[in-house]
Each structure stands twice: as structure tokens, then as C-alpha cells.
Amino acid sequence: MMQSGDSSRETWGSKFGFVLAAAGSAIGLGNIWRFPYVVGENGGFAFLIAYLACVVVVGLPIMGAEIALGRASKRNPVGAFKALMPKSAWWIVGAIGILTGFIILSYYSVLAGWTLFYLKQSATGEILLPTIAGDIISAVTLVSQGIHIQFGQHMTGSLFTGFVSNSGLVVLFHLIFMLLCLLVVGQGVEKGIERYSKILMPTLLGLLVLLIFRSVTLPGSAEGLAFLFKPDFSKLTFEVILLAMGQAFYSLSLGMGVMITYGSYLDRNTDIFISAGWVAGLDASIAVMAGIAIFPALFSVGLAPSSGPGLTYIVLPAVFGELPFGSFLATLFFLLLTIAAVTSAISLLEVLVSFATDEWHWNRKRSTIIMAIVAFLLGIPSAMSFGAWGDKKLFGLNFFDFADFLSANVLLPVGGIMIALFVGWAWGAKKVKAEIKDGNEKLSLFSIWIWMVRIVAPIATLTILLTKWL
């Protein structure tokens, strides 16, 4: 048995706690902000099917591989590779993961800060929904005429541009959000991450069910449901499949070692496949449910689904503005979004914290504070990207878009491929088998899984990367 880690390592209180925390990491802005707008831009049903297929074919195998790596080594992503294959260069994969963690956390916290601001505005009734609706509807008309509205494009008078260009305010909310994460992670694995996940995840589910109920009972909601569920394979192009794959990686928190880190706190009698199945299943279900909450409402007030990344912050406020009790519903929605963001961001921070505690022997308090400060500072350029530093570009993208692009489209897929190749080929079939066997005596599904990890997942992922770059 591989017991390379130290026995004083923190652990989850229960299997259920682990699944909720890992699902909390997976379920985030990726499900509720990113998924609906990508679905909206890519033909609804066709994208949904491609996405679900990617979750099963690529996501599930890599999720299992990451959890196994973590549980076998009881280490952070860098330490995991070092412990399982000392004197090899594989630890570099973990190091890239840590770097990716800094990048994602830095801009994710900025985005979550916007959410927090919207939560505050809607809770205090300051969002002035109906007055901005006119503006938004004209923006959406532009979109439906084929003019793509991007972040940062000026729509005078809208709350969104007014806010995101106010860099001081954006930095302030980025700071508040990072402090929230620091408070949770600073309390540890079981007493922090697990305890809050157990409270926040059921709350999230409850809020989402409420919003779905409101949305599907609106007049004209059937059209929105048809957009999502009416079979139409004509829109299923190669491009759509590629986008679906990227979304699956991002949404499942794969490719940089979150699941390695969370797996490192897991006890040996847990079935890794069943846990991975639960996490991926919950994540995909919440994404689909977010679609069910959003599209019927959108169609019901006559707005187009294809409005891009601004869907959540620009179009939905207009939807709420048209509904009775709009500010109340908006408050619920942005609370939902904030909760989703917190449980994801803490997983990113925990990866960095586990790295500093394992490799540098810092204590948790010190690691958490220093890592949160570094991630906060790294996020400042992203926070200024739609305001004061709007004209500073890297490869034609502002800092925020660059961080999102680099991590989601380059670093995560590369990390995913390397993790799959390590587990499938380098680590050794016997050791992988022994690791899975603890908790899954019969090794059910092992032979299918190992070939998914060896061949299917790396080749499918490599195909996206190459198609994007060539």
C-alpha cells in the first residue's frame, strides 16, 4: 500500500463531506455564468449533448485519475508526483498546476467580486432594474443582429459597464471576496471547507429549485425549454464539440490538481469511481438546472439567448426587471451565484495552501494568508481590465480575458493530458490497480476506465488543443 504521506495530514470528516466539497469546487461560475451563455451561443440542445458526452468520456476518467493520485500520495499536486515517482521530472506537471491555480483564482475572484456587488445592489434595491432594461434590450437587439457584445464594450447607462469600469470598486469587491475565501480555508479541511460546503451546497440547490419553479411557470416558458431540450443535431459541429470539451474541463475543476488535493484528504476505503461519478453527476445536473432556470425566463420576456458572456450580468438583470418581485428574485439569483463562486474559489486556494504547507512546511494560517494576498495582487490587473487598464493588452486580450483564455484553453487541457498519461502509463498498472482496489474490491469498471485514461481522454483532449492552435 502506498502510504508516503504523513499521518498527521488533515482528513475529511466523511465520504459525503468529500463529495460535497468536491462538488462545491466543480459547481461554480462555470455552471451558472459560463454554461448558459455558451449553450446560448451554440445552439442549445446540440451543445448540451456534446457537453454531457465530454463529461462522461473525458471528465469522469480524469477525475478518477486525479483523486487516485491524491489519495495514493497524500500530497499536494507537486508533492504527489514527487512521492509517486521520485527523481523524475513529472513534478513539473504539478508545478504548472500550482501556477494555473494562481491564475484562475486571481481572475475568478474578480468575477466573483462582480457577483458580490450585484448581490449587494439587488439586496438593497439599488439595482434599478427596469430603468436599465431599455438599454439592455437595445444591446440584445444588436446581438441578435449578429453584433457580438463583449465585456467592456460600452453600453452607456448600463449598470454593468458603469460598475466594471470603476476599477476601485471592482478591486474592493475582489478583496472582500478573497477575504471570505481566506476565512473558510484558514479554518482547515474539515472545519472550514467541509463544514461550509455542507451548509452552502444544499442552500444552492434549494435556491436553484426555487428559481426553476418561477422560471418554468412564466408564460411562454416552453420555448426556452424547447431551446434546451428539443433534439436538433444539425447544430452539432466540430467546433461545438471542442467548446463542449473545454467547458467540461473547466466545470469539473480538472487539469490543475484540485481533485489531487481534495483526494489527498480522503480515506482509503472510499470507492474512487463512485465518488467521481457523484461529483461529475452533480456538476452536470446543476449546469442543466441552471439552463432550466435561465432560458425559459429569457424567452418569456422575449430576449435572445445568444448574448455572450454578459448574459448573467447584463441580460438577466433585464429579465428580473420585467418580472414581478424582480429585485427579490435577483437577490436570490446573485446569492446562488455567490455561493457557487465561494465553494469553487476555496478549492483553488486550498491547492495553493496545501502546496505551501507540504513543500515549505508553513502552517495553515500563514499559508492561507500569504497565498490569498498573492492571488489578490495577481488579480488586480484583471480587476482593472475593464477600466483604467482597459487598453493594456496581451496578445490582443485584456488581462482578464487573457487569464481566462490561457488557463481554460491551454493550461488545463495540457495538465489534463499529462495527468492522464502519468496515471495511464508512467505510474504503473499494478500500482494504479492497487489504489483503485481500496474501496472497489471487485475493480468493477477498472478495465474500461484505464483505457479511457490511457487513450481516449488524452487523444480527445489533444485534438482540441491542436485544433485550437493549428
Ligand code: TRP
Ligand atoms: N469548476 C469551477 C466552476 O465551474 C471553477 C474551478 C474551480 C476550476 N477550481 C478549478 C476550474 C480548477 C478549473 C480548475 O466555476
